[in-house]
Amino acid sequence: MTQTLSRHDTEDQVLQLYRKHLSKGRATVAELFGSHMEVASEGTRLWTSDGEEFLNCGGYGVFIMGARHPTVMSAVLKQLHSHPVATRILLEPTVAQAADALCSVTPAGMDRVHFALGGAEAVETGLKLARANGYRRLVSFHGGYHGKSLGALSATAKEVYQRPFRPLLPDVAHLPYGDADALRDELAAHPGQTCVIIEPVQGEAGVVIPPAGYLKEVERLCREHDAFLILDEVQTGMGRLGEWWGADLAGVVPDVLLVGKALGGGVMPVAAAVADARTFAPFDRDPYLHTATFSGAPVLMAAVQGAVAVLKEERLPSRALELGARLLPEIDRIARANCGDQVTDVRGQGLLIGVEFADAGLAGEMLIELFNHGVVANHSMGGSNVVRFTPPATLSDADVELLLTSFDRATRDLIGQRARMPEGGN
Secondary structure, eight states, rough: OOOOOOOOOOOOOHHHHHHHHHHHIHHHHHHHHHTTEEEEEBBBBEEESSEEEEEEEOTTTOOOOSOOOOOHHHHHHHHHHHHHHOSSSOOHHHHHHHHHHHHHHSSSSSEEEEESSHHHHHHHHHHHHHTTTOOOOOETTTTTOOOOOOOHHHOOOOOHHGGGSSHHHSEEEEEEOOOOOHHHHHHHHHHEEEEEEEEBBTTTTTBOOTTTTTHHHHHHHHHHOOEEEEETTTTTTTTTSSSOOHHHHHHHHOOEEEOOOGGGTTTTEEEEEEEEEHHHHHHEEEEEESSOOOTTHHHHHEEEEEEEHHHTTTTHHHHHHHHHHHHHHHHHHHHHHHHHGGGEEEEEETTTTEESSSSSSHHHHHHHHHTTTTTTOOSSSSOOOEEEHHHHHOHHHHHHHHHHHHHHHHHHHHHHHHHSSSTTOO
């Protein structure tokens, strides 16, 4: 599938529009990748305006079932042609059916849903549920990423993102990820007051995996000290880690589970906060306490139903586990063979895989080299020296071979170019 545009009407004009109306910085980043424009996608592939084809291992976790999956597209198109946006006054069936579909795969007892458009909005919903239940303090973790709206940003412990917007929420503590003792001390000092928000694996920090048993201990400490637990699975959920949820892998049930990215099936922007009835009670009592105009829009809810159906029918969480077990050791082998001590770690869970380089410059160059060899990958906003792979669970054997071959060639080219640099060059 390609969609070509006339050359005189593409890159230069679009770059000018970016600079004029969007972001000069984004335009500069695009130029580093040759000013290519993505114009079409299907399955595991995307195409640029000049007809080049790429294996899409990027998208920050959105494309667990690939792009434009026919089941999701069919559901969305049917809804688009009948009733895409509702009045929010009358009963509307698609939002009820989407909530039922989502709750059929969430941890036991988590059967109340508030739908949102993006992950940060779902985080805000979780934080407001904590407040509505009497929890005024907030604990998050260094390296965690929860979004950039003001409440979510208070939990995103990254100085460069927070500094321009302070003061943020009061009474917020940021603790070391993986340190159960630090959390124990914090919760013991403020019993019955604290909301804890945590990711099962820190994606934007560069695929940081906690010690074995850590999340279970976090849950235990929250129950012991009457704390409120939000598990942010916006990136890790919907099969990305090789199970429906990181909560399932860890054997924990939070007070609020946050869902996003893959929830829209790679077609629509959808997120959600899921809770049990007790936690959700304040929103039950007053349906106007927390609302949004496009929350539960029918066209989005059609995508949710399609996405859950595809994940179930095609066993994509299990497929993610199988593919991850195949890819991770090979990516590790290639990285260490070709890059030596320029790669400091390779780690992953399911189809969330990170390659950590000795410095951020190498990681940036690696993204460009991968692109030059036909693969789109992710950078990490909280771990700038980590290249992330978030491929679809629909990869074919040929796709796997392409990814590994391209990674092999890209790493060889990267180190070769570094070796040819004059001493002191960069």
